[in-house]
Amino acid sequence: MPKKTKQPKEVDLKDKIIKALQKVYDPELAVNVYDLGLIYDITITPQKKVHILMTLTTPFCPFADMFPIEIETAVREIPEITDTEVEITFDPPWDQEMMSDDAKLELGFTIEL
DSSP states (O other): OOOOOOOHHHHHHHHHHHHHHTTOEETTTTEETTTTTOEEEEEEOTTOEEEEEEOOSSTTOTTTTHHHHHHHHHHHTSTTOOEEEEEEOOSSOOOGGGSOHHHHHHTTOOOOO
């Protein structure tokens, strides 16, 4: 059975969503939520509804109420998107290994090559 591949338009839309997420910053760390590794999954329906599964650096994050609103607002600015939903999970728990290399460098971490 042939492997199902994503259509180019879906890939382009996901790239737009990622770029929008990279404009939402954690105010304590000054790194965007995508590069911090807080975004676990982005699902786009055929109707262009977006579901974002994310986590927080800690369950006691003081910005827990702010992030979903900022993320929804940023993603809804993409003209093709009809609706956005953000779901927060702590499974698996976030850890520093989830950050991109750029985020690690920005925060002063050593990255292994």
